[in-house]
Amino acid sequence: MAKYLSLKDYRWIYFLLIIVVSWPLLSPLGLPVPVGKSTKMAFDTIEKLPPGSLVAVSSVLSGGNWPDLGPPQTALAQHLFKKKMKIVFIGAVDEAPTILETTLLPRINKYGAEYGVDYVNLGFIAGAPDVAEAAFATSLRKVLTVDFTGKPLDQLPIMKGVNTLADFKLVIHIGMAEDPVRQYYTPFKIPLIVGVYGMMGPHYIPYLEAGQLAGMIVGLRGAAEYEYLVGFVGEGLQGSDALSMTHLLVAVFVILGNASYLYSTRTRTKKEG
Amino acid sequence: MNMLDLTIVTTVFLTLCVYTFVYKESAFWRFAEQTFIGLALGYTFVLAIQQILTVAWIPISTGKNYLFIGALILGFLLYARFSKKHAWISRWPTAVLIGIGTGVAMRTVVEGQIVTQITATFLPLVTTDPLKTFNNIAIVVMVLSTLFFFTFTGGKGKAAGNVRTLGRYTLMLTFGAAFGGTVLTRMTLFVGRFTYLWAPAQRYYLLAIGAGMLIILASYEKISQILTKK
Amino acid sequence: MSTFPRSQVPLIIASFLATFMILEFFIDLPILRTVSSDIQSWGVVISAFALGIGVITLIRNNVGIVRRREKDWPYYLWCLVIMFTMIGSGLIGPLGKHPIFLWLYNNAFIHLSSTMYSILAFFITSAAIRAFRARNIDAALVLISGVFVIMTLAPVGAVIWSGIPLIGQWFLDIPNMAGMRGIIIGIGLGVLSLGVRTILGHERAHLGGAGGEKQS
Numbered sequence: 210m211a212k213y214l215s216l217k218d219y220r221w222i223y224f225l226l227i228i229v230v231s232w233p234l235l236s237p238l239g240l241p242v243p244v245g246k247s248t249k250m251a252f253d254t255i256e257k258l259p260p261g262s263l264v265a266v267s268s269v270l271s272g273g274n275w276p277d278l279g280p281p282q283t284a285l286a287q288h289l290f291k292k293k294m295k296i297v298f299i300g301a302v303d304e305a306p307t308i309l310e311t312t313l314l315p316r317i318n319k320y321g322a323e324y325g326v327d328y329v330n331l332g333f334i335a336g337a338p339d340v341a342e343a344a345f346a347t348s349l350r351k352v353l354t355v356d357f358t359g360k361p362l363d364q365l366p367i368m369k370g371v372n373t374l375a376d377f378k379l380v381i382h383i384g385m386a387e388d389p390v391r392q393y394y395t396p397f398k399i400p401l402i403v404g405v406y407g408m409m410g411p412h413y414i415p416y417l418e419a420g421q422l423a424g425m426i427v428g429l430r431g432a433a434e435y436e437y438l439v440g441f442v443g444e445g446l447q448g449s450d451a452l453s454m455t456h457l458l459v460a461v462f463v464i465l466g467n468a469s470y471l472y473s474t475r476t477r478t479k480k481e482g
Numbered sequence: 483m484n485m486l487d488l489t490i491v492t493t494v495f496l497t498l499c500v501y502t503f504v505y506k507e508s509a510f511w512r513f514a515e516q517t518f519i520g521l522a523l524g525y526t527f528v529l530a531i532q533q534i535l536t537v538a539w540i541p542i543s544t545g546k547n548y549l550f551i552g553a554l555i556l557g558f559l560l561y562a563r564f565s566k567k568h569a570w571i572s573r574w575p576t577a578v579l580i581g582i583g584t585g586v587a588m589r590t591v592v593e594g595q596i597v598t599q600i601t602a603t604f605l606p607l608v609t610t611d612p613l614k615t616f617n618n619i620a621i622v623v624m625v626l627s628t629l630f631f632f633t634f635t636g637g638k639g640k641a642a643g644n645v646r647t648l649g650r651y652t653l654m655l656t657f658g659a660a661f662g663g664t665v666l667t668r669m670t671l672f673v674g675r676f677t678y679l680w681a682p683a684q685r686y687y688l689l690a691i692g693a694g695m696l697i698i699l700a701s702y703e704k705i706s707q708i709l710t711k712k
Numbered sequence: 713m714s715t716f717p718r719s720q721v722p723l724i725i726a727s728f729l730a731t732f733m734i735l736e737f738f739i740d741l742p743i744l745r746t747v748s749s750d751i752q753s754w755g756v757v758i759s760a761f762a763l764g765i766g767v768i769t770l771i772r773n774n775v776g777i778v779r780r781r782e783k784d785w786p787y788y789l790w791c792l793v794i795m796f797t798m799i800g801s802g803l804i805g806p807l808g809k810h811p812i813f814l815w816l817y818n819n820a821f822i823h824l825s826s827t828m829y830s831i832l833a834f835f836i837t838s839a840a841i842r843a844f845r846a847r848n849i850d851a852a853l854v855l856i857s858g859v860f861v862i863m864t865l866a867p868v869g870a871v872i873w874s875g876i877p878l879i880g881q882w883f884l885d886i887p888n889m890a891g892m893r894g895i896i897i898g899i900g901l902g903v904l905s906l907g908v909r910t911i912l913g914h915e916r917a918h919l920g921g922a923g924g925e926k927q928s
Binding site: 220230304333334337387391396406410459 | 529536582660663667671
């Protein structure tokens, strides 16, 4: 067994991975999606907001991280539109406003929301995350004079009377969590929900436990949970089965690899003894 | 070939070009790599121009705020780094960015990352629920031992060593959880691509283009082997 | 030439601005707030200029390779061609709205970008069987915790055995949370100390890479 597990040409592993990910996509398994605590917290926070509340959604969405951050933001946006919230989208990276327009918004039901009145895309703010988010939170009108389409903010009804983050009822950030905790939550104490990369989910549990986050959606798995709660079938639920099988493959490989290692170590020890 | 077909052919072809890397570094991969770099920088450049125009140029040209002229000058000074003789001038706008970034991070880090986290560690060590009691004690002990692990001065001796060992074990468990999260992200990105490729509109293009590329790569490898033997 | 403008002026600028941004946050004066928001806007504009440095660096590098006809030079030429196509189409008409620009972004860039990052899945899978070994107790703890968290984060874990998500969630909520809390506090202290060094002018790392002479 050890001999087969240490083959020098490991392309069979890649081929197996392709099979394992393709099979559930072509023939869904229908595995249940249990909802985690952090996702439920996020859902309940939005459910409790009165319709028409002003919500800011800032994100670092880009083509490269779309599979990880796109589904959480899509599910959250769908929920916000369903609950008739007023949504202000802002990008913390240059791709975010474009991908919002071309990829995210066409995939969801806006429930008759009107651009400029019920939602707006303000474009992006250049700079390091801390600086861009601080600028948005405290100096919105200075760093943003027009929206992504080039229309002056003064001509947009949704932006009337909006000058700083204090004018919002909820902030959602898609990306890392340390910067919005520092720049959005700490100065203004407004509820903050984050949609984070899968690999950062474990890192941000202390913020959730300390009450600095009102909810957290972790990658594709969190998006699947959120879509289930909202009643919306998006990339989260579509990819959930495939995600499960790839995880199972990695876990099995780790166990097999270590079993092989222990076996060969014991065999070598016996031979030497 | 209408516009829709060309779109799908392009997306599937470029995706598979990148994936040929795991088979063998090939011309397909090099082509995709350089295309990606060119597109990324081109896109970033256009959005940067847009940002400069909306934030600085419009207030200047409409007479609302002439002070942004200073920002434009500092921005252009960044490009002094390309001159060997005058590169030091680019330190000034860099210093502006460093100063703003440092101040903005420092002013909220005490409350956001230190005080709140320490406060949250003050947990009741005796409760009516035995599991909760155990968990609370475990959290307090592990947080303290992790912090102690990072102190490299003072605290010598066996007891201190044991506390540091506990801190190290806590960090190993933390890194294990981080590894689990990393697997989630990597597989999410992979599943996302294959969700697209296996969608009904794309799957036959995937099979056709994939088969064609594999045949080309395998043939090229075989021909290279034959020529090398000769 | 005097080192004052080369070394001391940038340190003074960084120190002054960092101090001002901190004081503005704690002193409630409208004039400070106005100046602070102007300063942040300047930072945004300068950052936007910084995005262009990559373009110039690429042009210098690739033009040199093409002129010297180095190995794989046609690819570098293609890189320049596609970059200028993207820039050209992006600057025509309303910025970033030209059909060619949007087509290249939606149908080439996004897909290439996603795929580049997704390649890592292959390597993490092969590493799982070939490299992740519990050679000592530390590695064993990493792997045990890792395997349970992997199976918790995937819905299939609960299907295999109901105890998997319970144990995995315990690993996430207790030792992981405690370890991360220690790390977060440590990072916070690190940010503070780095900031104090910047304000006092002891932090000179940002002076490197431009100027060429020794830092004074």
